[in-house]
């Protein structure tokens with residue numbers, strides 16, 4: 108991650124060769140000698156920070172401190188990830204060698220500004236975060252070693268510091284909400300002043316067939332040619348309504364050229380470049396692609412089963428780790444800016460005081476909000492970032508079934524569960540589609556589904572070229588099957604819950620809104636509810652001719668270029684009784700012996716006894732007895748307890 112990022116964070120306009128992956132280098136000619144001039148940029152209203160300058164909406168700019176490195180240093184390039192987890196994972200595999208040593212850094216915001224600048228901005232745009240950064244050096248006694256006598260004072264100082272930061276977070280969040288509202292109002296108008304680029308109002312921006320053939324012959328266009336053309340196409344597309352006609356060309360010609368150039372410039376296959384491009388207005392798409400070239404902030408989650416965030420922060424600060432709380436929306440997250448020790452191998456890490464975990468991964472668990480003493484299913488759980496988070500929220504009470512179809516991956520799941528001291532977790536390995544047959548009646552279910560990983564391209568660049576149309580079709584199909592099973596595994600009569608959260612680390616519609624919409628159609632007893640998350644963009648209710656149920660706007664989307672976290676999707680469902688079942692229950696005035704309601708079936712021991720004492724198994728009452736016995740059997744089985752074989756139970760009841 109680090110090495111890759113280091114090579115990619117240069118301004119592509121100034122240092123084209125630095126921005127190109129080896130794969131891309133092979134494909135086209137770099138032109139390091141080019142001294143092309145960038146178009147002059149109009150200065151925006153300086154009083155209003157740009158969207159990206161104003162704030163990392165949810166992951167904050169780094170504050171300068173005594174241990175801070177120069178902001179002129181190139182990015183987060185020093186994060187050494189020797190054995191980075193494959194596509195799906197957003198937490199560390201316990202088996203893997205601890206691998207994060209942050210050897211150099213600059214603030215997240217600086218990065219952001221850098222990659223924001225990469226295609227459109229001038230080099231004289233300074234990072235707002237630097238100007239507004241808060242110095243930590245004024246913390247009283249911060250340089251002194253911790254002793255028994257100053258421990259209390261240091262602890263209070265840290266509290267005060269965290270409180271100050273929380274206040275800043277609140278202000279930043281408010282500003283972010285405002286900025287996000289602006290975005291939604293007119294994403295097309297975004298940064299309009301940056302697009303006064305040197306695009307002629309005619310079709311000459313597009314290559315002629317001969318030029319295209321020539322580009323192909325030499326292994327792709329020159330880097331500076333692609334950059335310039337991308338800027339020009341975006342400029343033209345933005346002004347299309349007013350001056351598109353002057354080009355004498357069709358709009359789709361510019362879109363197609365832009366997609367081809369994005370694919371070649373950022374190293375995507377054309378299918379995926381188009382799929383991702385279509386999610387955003389043209390200029391925003393570039394921000395998204397740029398953001399995928401930069402690693403996300405390193406974040407950790409405090410394991411509250413073992414420690415408190417304040418104590419953990421203090422312990423790590425004492426080891427020379429530069430960190431701060433992630434934001435108001437989480438009370439367990441810490442963002443690590445710099446560390447002289449490997450974050451994946453500190454004594455605190457080994458003692459299970461924290462999990463190395465992407466900030467976006469907190470979201471589905473926060474949304475699901477499992478409660479103490481509940482019965483919870485984590486349907487696709489390895490390596491256990493979310494399972495262990497849920498165990499902590501449940502204070503090690505109740506029970507979590509942590510399932511993963513891939514048995515090999517449950518090793519790291521088990522290791523994480525042990526390291527973090529989770530005592531309420533049972534690990535199992537079924538295909539998720541076998542639920543609720545193997546077990547049902549859960550108060551809450553988390554389906555963090557297997558996905559394409561288009562939200563985590565900065566962690567796994569192989570997605571850029573690996574994923575084909577077929578992958579998306581297959582994945583979407585699997586996700587649809589899994590979500591129905593997840594819904595059916597929820598106990599609609601749960602006294603405390605009855606919820607399912609569906610999440611992916613992908614940003615495509617096929618894997619998110621389309622899956623959720625399918626579930627709503629197939630399971631009328633499942634309804635989308637508020638995710639409970641304070642930020643995130645609403646899910647699409649219509650997209651390229653498809654329309655989804657209006658409630659899909661309650662789902663939440665998270666993006667690297669907007670929220671400075673991995674691309675993510677979260678949908679929360681409330682599962683109620685099926686209409687037929689509810690109707691039957693009403694008629695019979697007792698719950699049906701259905702797996703979904705087994706948890707709440709009340710057994711009248713006296714009445715059972717009467718039946719056991721001699722009523723015929725063929726009359727209505729004994730039918731009830733059979734039902735109840737069967738229900739009881741299933742309930743025990745669902746709890747993993749041994750049950751008497753069916754025949755035996757019936758026989759003994761009859762013969763008694």
Ligand SMILES: C[S@@+](CC[C@H](N)C(=O)[O-])C[C@H]1O[C@@H](n2cnc3c(N)ncnc32)[C@H](O)[C@@H]1O
Pocket residue numbers: 195196197198468486487488489490491492493494510511512513516537538539540555556557558
């Ligand atoms: C996104 S990862 C889960 C990450 C995990 N929730 C966490 O927070 O650490 C998806 C997981 O789904 C598992 N998986 C794939 N197909 C599955 C299926 N049919 N049933 C259950 N699990 C499946 C994969 O092995 C993978 O571990």
